[in-house]
Amino acid sequence: MTPEHELVLERTFDAPPEKVFKAWTTPDLLKQWFVPRPWTITEIRQDLRPGGESLVVMRSPEGQEFPNPGVFLEVVPDRKLVFTDAFAPGWVPTGQPFMVAEVTFEPLPGGKTKYVARAMHWTAEAKAQHEAMGFHTGWGPGAGQVAGLLPSS
Amino acid sequence: MTPEHELVLERTFDAPPEKVFKAWTTPDLLKQWFVPRPWTITEIRQDLRPGGESLVVMRSPEGQEFPNPGVFLEVVPDRKLVFTDAFAPGWVPTGQPFMVAEVTFEPLPGGKTKYVARAMHWTAEAKAQHEAMGFHTGWGPGAGQVAGLLPSS
Numbered sequence: 001m002t003p004e005h006e007l008v009l010e011r012t013f014d015a016p017p018e019k020v021f022k023a024w025t026t027p028d029l030l031k032q033w034f035v036p037r038p039w040t041i042t043e044i045r046q047d048l049r050p051g052g053e054s055l056v057v058m059r060s061p062e063g064q065e066f067p068n069p070g071v072f073l074e075v076v077p078d079r080k081l082v083f084t085d086a087f088a089p090g091w092v093p094t095g096q097p098f099m100v101a102e103v104t105f106e107p108l109p110g111g112k113t114k115y116v117a118r119a120m121h122w123t124a125e126a127k128a129q130h131e132a133m134g135f136h137t138g139w140g141p142g143a144g145q146v147a148g149l150l151p152s153s
Numbered sequence: 154m155t156p157e158h159e160l161v162l163e164r165t166f167d168a169p170p171e172k173v174f175k176a177w178t179t180p181d182l183l184k185q186w187f188v189p190r191p192w193t194i195t196e197i198r199q200d201l202r203p204g205g206e207s208l209v210v211m212r213s214p215e216g217q218e219f220p221n222p223g224v225f226l227e228v229v230p231d232r233k234l235v236f237t238d239a240f241a242p243g244w245v246p247t248g249q250p251f252m253v254a255e256v257t258f259e260p261l262p263g264g265k266t267k268y269v270a271r272a273m274h275w276t277a278e279a280k281a282q283h284e285a286m287g288f289h290t291g292w293g294p295g296a297g298q299v300a301g302l303l304p305s306s
Contacts, residue, residue, distance in 0.1 A: 002245070003243075003245045003246065005246070050203040050226060050227055051226065051227055051235075073203060073204065073226065073244060074203055074204055074244070082204075082244050084244075086239055086250060087253070090156075091226060091227070091235050091237075091253045091255060091273065092155070092156045092253075092273060093156065093158070093250070093252070093253055093273050093274060093275040094275075095275075096275075097239065097246070097250055097275070099246070100240070100244045100245075100246055102244060120244065120245060120246050121246060122246040122248075122249075122250070
């Protein structure tokens with residue numbers, strides 16, 4: 001089945017999947033690159049298992065906080081993360097489901113990573129809203145940014 | 154977080170959790186007890202892993218088929234199954250999400266099982282519709298029915 005209301009962003013990082021995955025799943029690192037400044041991230045919770053909590057709280061330049069709560073649906077270490085706002089922990093249905101995000105980390109020759117972030121929405125309105133909110137800048141850090149965050153060991 | 158729009162059914166079966174779980178996850182057995190006659194089940198697909206397909210097609214006494222597609226969210230062998238219609242396989246969001254079903258199989262003394270089927274809905278309308286569709290009869294086989302299906306070995 002092909003998703004209807006999808007936003008996709010693809011990047012190549014000059015770091016192997018293990019490092020990019022680590023930059024995604026280590027809150028202190030994720031905070032440094034996941035939102036474009038002057039936006040910041042004030043809180044991250046990641047319980048990396050199906051049904052585990054996923055929370056990212058973003059703060060606007062004006063100081064307003066935007067919590068993004070949800071749960072992980074699938075976790076494949078170093079390769080794939082899937083999460084959604086459709087549930088709270090305990091699989092409790094929440095509000096009007098907005099999206100499922102699938103992030104994949106594929107090894108490329110030369111120790112690089114093909115990074116694909118895919119946001120699949122339940123409605124065309126949600127997709128348009130997400131695009132207007134800045135999906136392509138918010139989910140697409142500069143290629144140097146992630147690689148630079150991690151020691152080269 | 155407490156689910157708002159929940160239907161719950163509890164039964165005690167005179168068979169251990171392993172057998173009741175097997176009666177749930179073996180299509181030829183599930184067909185025999187999951188819907189009250191004269192309804193029947195014409196097709197079952199169960200890919201028992203997070204994201205794996207879940208499909209139960211019910212047929213009304215008048216011969217109309219009602220497919221219930223979706224995916225599993227969580228599978229704990231002999232203890233717990235969680236599935237939802239909110240996604241198609243590949244975590245593709247589908248239509249208007251209706252419910253998450255959580256079925257638990259808890260061991261009781263004497264080789265019995267406490268069986269709890271919980272349907273959590275996104276809206277009050279969905280819950281009311283599910284109740285009208287016969288949640289309490291459809292999800293609640295007689296206590297003897299499941300035990301009788303399985304050899305006593």
